[in-house]
Amino acid sequence: MLLIPCPYCGERTESEFRYGGEAHFRRPENHLEATDEAWADYLFMRKNPKGWHRERWMHIAGCKRWFYVVRHTVTHRISSVYKVGDPLPDLPS
Amino acid sequence: MTDECAPLDNVLRPGAPSGPSGVALSDRRFVGQINLRGRGEAVTAVGAALGYALPVEANTTVGSGVSRACWLGPDEWLLICEDDQRAELKKRLDDALAGHAYAATDVTDSRAVLRIAGACARPVLAKGCPLDLSARSFGVGHVAQSLVGRAQAMILPIEGGGYDLFVARSFAGYLWTWLLDAGAEYGIRVQT
Numbered sequence: 023m024l025l026i027p028c029p030y031c032g033e034r035t036e037s038e039f040r041y042g043g044e045a046h047f048r049r050p051e052n053h054l055e056a057t058d059e060a061w062a063d064y065l066f067m068r069k070n071p072k073g074w075h076r077e078r079w080m081h082i083a084g085c086k087r088w089f090y091v092v093r094h095t096v097t098h099r100i101s102s103v104y105k106v107g108d109p110l111p112d113l114p115s
Numbered sequence: 116m117t118d119e120c121a122p123l124d125n126v127l128r129p130g131a132p133s134g135p136s137g138v139a140l141s142d143r144r145f146v147g148q149i150n151l152r153g154r155g156e157a158v159t160a161v162g163a164a165l166g167y168a169l170p171v172e173a174n175t176t177v178g179s180g181v182s183r184a185c186w187l188g189p190d191e192w193l194l195i196c197e198d199d200q201r202a203e204l205k206k207r208l209d210d211a212l213a214g215h216a217y218a219a220t221d222v223t224d225s226r227a228v229l230r231i232a233g234a235c236a237r238p239v240l241a242k243g244c245p246l247d248l249s250a251r252s253f254g255v256g257h258v259a260q261s262l263v264g265r266a267q268a269m270i271l272p273i274e275g276g277g278y279d280l281f282v283a284r285s286f287a288g289y290l291w292t293w294l295l296d297a298g299a300e301y302g303i304r305v306q307t
Binding site: 030032034038083084086 | 246
């Protein structure tokens, strides 16, 4: 069970949250001219790293806000959380 | 508001205590509830209308008795009042917030309010709630949205020990029976 520090409510247990997958990928610009490859990349391809991962979480049983978490996919350590619109914190080395 | 449509009518059964009766469960019927969204100057304007400042610190509540404001999120509050006061409260908010970007919505009928009180209220709630319920971190003046059993609920500690659980009315029957089961070992008394 993860202890996730919601940037609004403070530390809460994982069961209060919903996972939103990888963060910060962008919809193709100029969608009428975007290639099938660009659409496939946007829709289906994710980094799935073994290591630090920027991801979206929503505090569904609490404040119901989306925010970002930097989590290590092997150790589950959370290095930082940040709000939508905040500058991206560096990944731990 | 008629009594016929109370959300717990189908499961609420008055009963004598079956044991030491360390827990009392009751249905706070029809608590006036207004959901308020707003930011910046709107928050200040509401303070003037209510007579007290909205709580801006996470997981806190301000007010007295039934009338209070509960922090739900960075720009969201639940204002609680007597059922017959809500129209007047909503009007007061609308008047104070005219010209601001805000939303004040009467959500009274969306949630049932279950009160669990008594010396053993905390251990009963702790069976299904992941919050740290110890008095030093969650007492009167605090409020939190979390889980109780499988239901999302707003949990409001009350004077004298115990909690008011604000739960979606479709979950009220589930939560009531869950609390009866969780409280059985302490002896649970149903009050009407």
